[in-house]
Amino acid sequence: MIRTMAIVGTGLIGTSIGLAMSRHGTTVHLLDRDASSARTAAALGAGVTDAPAGPVDLAVIAVPPGAVAGVLAQQCARGLARSYTDVASVKALPARQVSGSIGDPSRYVGGHPMAGRERSGPLAARADLFEGRPWVLTPAPEIAQSTLNHVLELVAQCGAVPLVMDGEAHDRAVALTSHAPHVVASLMAARFEYAPQDALRLVGQGLRDATRIAGGDVHLWADILRANAEPVARVLREVEKDLAALLVTLEGLAEGDGPADPDVRPVVDLLERGAEGLRGIRPAPSRPAAGRRPFRVPIDEKPGELSRLLDTVAEHGVGVDDVVTRVEAEQDRLTVEFAVPFLAAPQLHRLLGERGWQAEDMSAPPQRHPRPPAAGRRRAEERSGEPART
Numbered sequence: 001m002i003r004t005m006a007i008v009g010t011g012l013i014g015t016s017i018g019l020a021m022s023r024h025g026t027t028v029h030l031l032d033r034d035a036s037s038a039r040t041a042a043a044l045g046a047g048v049t050d051a052p053a054g055p056v057d058l059a060v061i062a063v064p065p066g067a068v069a070g071v072l073a074q075q076c077a078r079g080l081a082r083s084y085t086d087v088a089s090v091k092a093l094p095a096r097q098v099s100g101s102i103g104d105p106s107r108y109v110g111g112h113p114m115a116g117r118e119r120s121g122p123l124a125a126r127a128d129l130f131e132g133r134p135w136v137l138t139p140a141p142e143i144a145q146s147t148l149n150h151v152l153e154l155v156a157q158c159g160a161v162p163l164v165m166d167g168e169a170h171d172r173a174v175a176l177t178s179h180a181p182h183v184v185a186s187l188m189a190a191r192f193e194y195a196p197q198d199a200l201r202l203v204g205q206g207l208r209d210a211t212r213i214a215g216g217d218v219h220l221w222a223d224i225l226r227a228n229a230e231p232v233a234r235v236l237r238e239v240e241k242d243l244a245a246l247l248v249t250l251e252g253l254a255e256g257d258g259p260a261d262p263d264v265r266p267v268v269d270l271l272e273r274g275a276e277g278l279r280g281i282r283p284a285p286s287r288p289a290a291g292r293r294p295f296r297v298p299i300d301e302k303p304g305e306l307s308r309l310l311d312t313v314a315e316h317g318v319g320v321d322d323v324v325t326r327v328e329a330e331q332d333r334l335t336v337e338f339a340v341p342f343l344a345a346p347q348l349h350r351l352l353g354e355r356g357w358q359a360e361d362m363s364a365p366p367q368r369h370p371r372p373p374a375a376g377r378r379r380a381e382e383r384s385g386e387p388a389r390t
Contacts, residue, residue, distance in 0.1 A: 002026055002153050004056040006080055008071055010034075010041040011217075012117060013087050014062030015125035018046030020158040023127055029056065041122040056081045058150045064220050065090040065227035069097030076102045083147040084108040085154070089174055090227040091138045091167035099140075107147050110138040110167060112174075113160055120217040128159065128343045132291020135160035138167040159291060159342075175231035182213050182221060183236060189214040246270055292339035294362040297352065301334050309336060312355060316344040337362070 005021060006029040007014045018028045018041055028047030032038040038049050059081035063071050065088040072084060084107055088094055091110045099105060115133040117124050135155045139148055155162045165173075189211040192200065225232055249266040299305050310320065323338045340348050345361075352359040 002057045002150060002157070004052060005029070005154075006031055006052060006056045006059040006075075007047065007062055008032070008059060008075060008080075009062035010037045010046070010122050011062060011220075012120050012122070012124045013113065013115075013129075014060065015041040015044065015046045015122040016115075016127065016129040017060055017062070017087070017113075017154075017158060019044065019125055019127035020130065021154070022047055024157050026157070037122055041125070044122060044125065046122070046125065052080070055079050058083045058085065058154060060084075060154070061086040061088075064088065064223035065094055066223045068094040069101050072098055072108065073101040076104075076107075082107065083144075083150040085111045085147075085151045087111055087113055088227075089178065089224055091136070091165075091170045093227045095138065095140070095167050105140060106142045106144040109140070109143055109147055109151050111151060111155075112136040112138075112170065113155075113158070115160075116216075118212050118215040120220065128341060130155075131159040131341055131343065133160050134163045136163050136165050136170050138165055138170060171228050172231045175228055175235050179224060179228055179232045180235035180239070182216065183225070183232065184239065185211045185214040242270060291342055293342055293345040294337065294339045295345075295349070295352075296360045296362050297336045297357050298328075298331075298333045299336055299357065306334075306336070308355075309357065312351065313338055313340070313348065316348040316351075317341050 002021070004027045007018050008031045010018070010030050010032040014030075014032075018030060022028050022045055029052045030038045030041050030047040030049050031051070032041075035049075041047065042049050059075055061068055061072050061075070061084065063086075068086045068088050072086065075081070076084065086094060086108075088110075089112055091112060095110055098108060098110075102108065113130050113133060113135045115129050117126075117129070135158070137148075137151060137155075152162055188207075192203075245266055249264065253264070297309060299309060306325075310323065313323070318338045318340055323336060326335050326337065327333070328335055349359055349361065
C-alpha cells in the first residue's frame with residue numbers, strides 16, 4: 001500500500017498525480033528545483049514541500065524524457081524511495097539510459113499516463129486528469145514484484161487503466177498518435193504568425209481544434225521530439241508523401257489550362273482516407289468510455305430545446321460527438337444519450353433537474369416495482385385482453 005510518495009517535478013502531470021493521490025490520503029512530498037512551482041502545487045492541495053524524513057514507498061519522476069535517467073540516478077543515490085517510476089512520453093531512450101545509471105534497476109518501471117492538456121504547469125493540473133485513460137507501463141524482465149505492485153496501485157488510485165507495452169512499440173505508437181500530430185498542428189499554426197488581420201477574423205472552431213495542441217510547452221516538446229526522433233520522422237515521411245501527391249494535383253488544377261474535366265481523384269482519395277481513419281479512432285458515442293457515466297434525457301421537441309441541453313452538458317465535458325439522439329417508438333419521444341466523466345456526473349445530474357430535464361442514470365440498476373394487487377391485475381387483464389401473469 002502506498003502511504004507515502006514523492007513527486008519530482010511539479011508540472012501538469014506531476015501536480016495532477018499529487019492531487020489524485022492526496023485525495024486518497026497518501027502523504028505526497030513535492031520536489032522541484034523551481035520552488036515557486038512546488039509551492040503552487042502544494043497550495044492547490046497536491047502535497048507538501050517538506051522533504052521526507054526517510055524513504056517513501058514510491059517516487060514518481062515527472063521530468064522531460066531526456067532528464068529522466070539523470071534525475072532517477074540522483075534520487076536513487078539519496079535513497080528517496082523504495083520504488084520508482086516515471087511519466088515521460090518516450091520510453092525506449094530513458095530505459096537504455098537508466099539501465100547503467102542506477103544500482104538496482106529492479107526497483108524502477110517506466111510509465112506514461114496517456115493524458116494531458118494544451119496548457120502546462122501546476123495551475124493546469126486536475127485531480128481527474130487520468131480518469132479512464134490508459135497508463136502505459138514498460139516493465140523490464142528484472143522488475144521486482146513490490147515495485148510493480150506500487151505502480152499498479154498508483155495507476156488504480158489515479159483512476160487510469162494500466163496497459164503493459166514494450167518500450168520500442170510504445171514509442172512507435174505515440175509517434176503516430178501524439179508526437180507527429182503535435183508537429184503537424186505546429187506547422188499549421190505557424191502559418192498564422194504573420195497572417196493579415198482580415199484572415200484571422202475568419203478563424204473558426206475547426207482551426208482552433210486542429211491547432212489547439214500546438215500551444216504546449218515548447219521546451220518540453222523539443223525534448224520529446226529529440227528523444228523520439230526516428231519514429232516521428234518515419235510518420236512525417238508518410239505525411240510528406242501524401243502531401244507531395246496532393247500538391248501535384250492542386251497545382252495542376254490551379255494552372256487552369258488542363259482538361260475540361262480534370263482528374264481530382266487524388267484529392268478525393270486523400271479526403272476519403274482521412275474520413276476512414278477518423279472513424280477508426282472515434283469511439284461510438286453510444287458506448288460510454290471507461291470512467292464515464294451514461295445518461296438518457298427525454299426532451300420536448302420545441303425549437304432551441306436541444307441546443308439548450310447541448311450547451312448545458314458541454315460545460316461538463318460532453319461534446320457533440322459524445323451525444324446520440326433516439327426516438328423511443330413506444331412513447332413517441334425524442335431522447336438524448338451521452339456519457340459524463342464520473343466526477344462531473346453528480347453535479348450535472350442535479351443541474352439538469354434544476355433546468356427542467358428528467359435525466360435517467362443508465363448505469364444505475366433498474367428499479368423493481370412491487371406487483372400490483374389482484375384487483376389491479378384483473379383491470380390490466382381486462383384492458384389488454386390477455387390474462388395477467390401470476
